[in-house]
Amino acid sequence: MKVGQLSLEELRARLGSENGLRVKFGPFMVRIQSFLPSLVDLLHRLYAFYTLADDDIAEFHVQIVPKRSLRRPFTPFVQFLVDGQTPFPAAPAHQALTMLEWGINLAIAVRVNHLLLFHCAAVERNGHVLLLPAWPGSGKTTLCAALIHHGYRLFSDEFGLMDVQSGQFFPLPRLMPLKNQAIEVIRHFLPEVTLGPEIHGTLKGTVAHVRPPEDSIGREDEPATPRWIVFPKWMANQPLQLEEMPRSEAFLLLASNAFNYEVLGEAAFDAVTGLIQRCECRKLVYSDFDSVLTALNALTDD
Amino acid sequence: MVDWDGEFTVFQPAAGKTHFLNEMGLHILILLDRAPTTLEHLCQLLAERFSLLSDESFMQQIQQTLHRFEALGLVASANPPQ
Numbered sequence: 001m002k003v004g005q006l007s008l009e010e011l012r013a014r015l016g017s018e019n020g021l022r023v024k025f026g027p028f029m030v031r032i033q034s035f036l037p038s039l040v041d042l043l044h045r046l047y048a049f050y051t052l053a054d055d056d057i058a059e060f061h062v063q064i065v066p067k068r069s070l071r072r073p074f075t076p077f078v079q080f081l082v083d084g085q086t087p088f089p090a091a092p093a094h095q096a097l098t099m100l101e102w103g104i105n106l107a108i109a110v111r112v113n114h115l116l117l118f119h120c121a122a123v124e125r126n127g128h129v130l131l132l133p134a135w136p137g138s139g140k141t142t143l144c145a146a147l148i149h150h151g152y153r154l155f156s157d158e159f160g161l162m163d164v165q166s167g168q169f170f171p172l173p174r175l176m177p178l179k180n181q182a183i184e185v186i187r188h189f190l191p192e193v194t195l196g197p198e199i200h201g202t203l204k205g206t207v208a209h210v211r212p213p214e215d216s217i218g219r220e221d222e223p224a225t226p227r228w229i230v231f232p233k234w235m236a237n238q239p240l241q242l243e244e245m246p247r248s249e250a251f252l253l254l255a256s257n258a259f260n261y262e263v264l265g266e267a268a269f270d271a272v273t274g275l276i277q278r279c280e281c282r283k284l285v286y287s288d289f290d291s292v293l294t295a296l297n298a299l300t301d302d
Numbered sequence: 303m304v305d306w307d308g309e310f311t312v313f314q315p316a317a318g319k320t321h322f323l324n325e326m327g328l329h330i331l332i333l334l335d336r337a338p339t340t341l342e343h344l345c346q347l348l349a350e351r352f353s354l355l356s357d358e359s360f361m362q363q364i365q366q367t368l369h370r371f372e373a374l375g376l377v378a379s380a381n382p383p384q
Contacts, residue, residue, distance in 0.1 A: 024341070132324060222354050246306070246307070246321065247306045247307070248306035248307070248309035248310075248311070251304075251306065251311055252322060255320060261320075262318060262319075265313075265315075265318045266313050266318075269311070269313040269320055273311065
């Protein structure tokens with residue numbers, strides 16, 4: 001059963017219950033609890049395609065709870081909790097969705113060590129995974145949003161989840177937070193996209209979440225092997241460049257932006273080595289979607 | 303250790319660290335792994351291997367590299383014999 005098949009009242013009741021709303025995100029089960037009325041409508045719409053995981057053990061227990069601020073006593077605040085811990089400060093209540101999404105991502109980034117976690121977007125085309133590792137601000141979420149509405153399956157805009165034994169990547173198709181100017185860019189380029197509300201004043205400015213396509217969420221149990229690693233960078237008014245990248249540089253960049261590379265030690269070293277040896281590595285500079293889609297389609301064509 | 307066309311990644315199990323080396327850096331470790339030696343002799347061997355002049359500037363560069371390697375726990379300086 002999917003979240004969207006619940007009525008609003010059923011969803012509200014689950015969020016407020018001891019059992020919580022249990023949702024499957026790729027390989028993880030998350031229990032969400034909140035009495036915040038504004039979250040109900042948002043989750044009903046944006047989580048509609050996710051599978052309910054009523055009978056599964058949840059790895060992450062998260063809550064959004066009201067919080068009083070002594071400095072701003074008349075402004076409603078909320079606090080994110082994971083297993084009762086508060087990893088970041090309270091924020092105004094209208095930011096509840098961003099807190100929930102970032103909080104779940106943070107919990108995954110900090111706690112998951114049975115998989116090697118790369119900080120990258122990942123999409124699939126023709127049965128193979130294209131990894132897009134990049135630092136914040138490089139436009140990987142925006143590029144990822146464009147790709148998944150043009151024939152690519154979303155694995156994640158944030159995590160590359162690699163099984164170090166098999167070398168396969170697991171999908172984790174979560175909401176994709178567009179920031180600031182990227183929101184209008186995607187609205188214009190992808191009028192069909194389902195976007196959450198614009199949430200102003202967050203640590204990263206204004207954020208609006210893209211709901212992943214139903215097909216990507218429906219296939220969240222289908223892993224795939226990687227074949228291409230492309231390091232993207234958006235630069236205004238630049239002609240498209242897609243150039244081969246030295247493998248040593250690719251290794252350095254990929255290993256240094258994995259969340260748990262040092263924790264996994266030699267297993268991670270071997271996994272990254274094998275990954276780089278098996279994949280084509282490229283550097284990408286782009287400024288418009290049409291040319292980047294043409295170039296990446298050519299790269300990932302059978 | 304993995305060779306990426308003349309650049310090398312090396313995993314150091316004791317420290318759980320990955321190191322990136324060029325050919326010169328790798329050769330320093332290989333030579334010292336074979337047998338301890340003096341800075342002068344090491345520079346002489348490296349100069350022969352890479353067809354370089356073993357002058358004062360070269361020795362300073364190698365010494366700096368050895369200090370970095372020592373800080374990373376890849377090599378250890380031995381006290382001169384009494």
